[in-house]
Amino acid sequence: MKGKKKKSALGKAKWTAAKKRKPQQSAHKPAGKKQATNKNPMPKKPLNPILLPNKQSKDFNVCNEHYQKSQHFLKESKIAEAKLEYKKSLEAYLGLEYHEKKEMYGKLIQLYNSLMKS
Numbered sequence: 001m002k003g004k005k006k007k008s009a010l011g012k013a014k015w016t017a018a019k020k021r022k023p024q025q026s027a028h029k030p031a032g033k034k035q036a037t038n039k040n041p042m043p044k045k046p047l048n049p050i051l052l053p054n055k056q057s058k059d060f061n062v063c064n065e066h067y068q069k070s071q072h073f074l075k076e077s078k079i080a081e082a083k084l085e086y087k088k089s090l091e092a093y094l095g096l097e098y099h100e101k102k103e104m105y106g107k108l109i110q111l112y113n114s115l116m117k118s
Contacts, residue, residue, distance in 0.1 A: 060100045063092035067104070070111055079118055086111055 070085035086108075093104055 057097065057100060059092050059095040060104070063089050063096060063100075063104055066092060067107055067111065070115075074111070074114060074118070077118075079115070083115055086115060 066085045066089035070082045070089060073079075073082035073085060089108065089111075093101065093108060096104065
């Protein structure tokens, strides 16, 4: 056994300690938290429920009705009546729920802009 050296107890301890250490992160990979994986994910519910015409609130129907009347008066160039209906529509708008307000907001802004132009 001329070419082989016998490992001492101290050398063996260093070797096993180095083997148990975690490998270091490489320079090109950022060290960060691993994302936890959920084995049984719950299905996500939609944030905004889709409202069918018969499931809309009473306030939404009132707001929409006044909006349509205002549009009609604007087309007939009856600006004073259109503005009154617009105000009624805004009053009903304040009582709407969040998803209903999202639906009406764009329409009311367009109506406002067209009333201000005429």
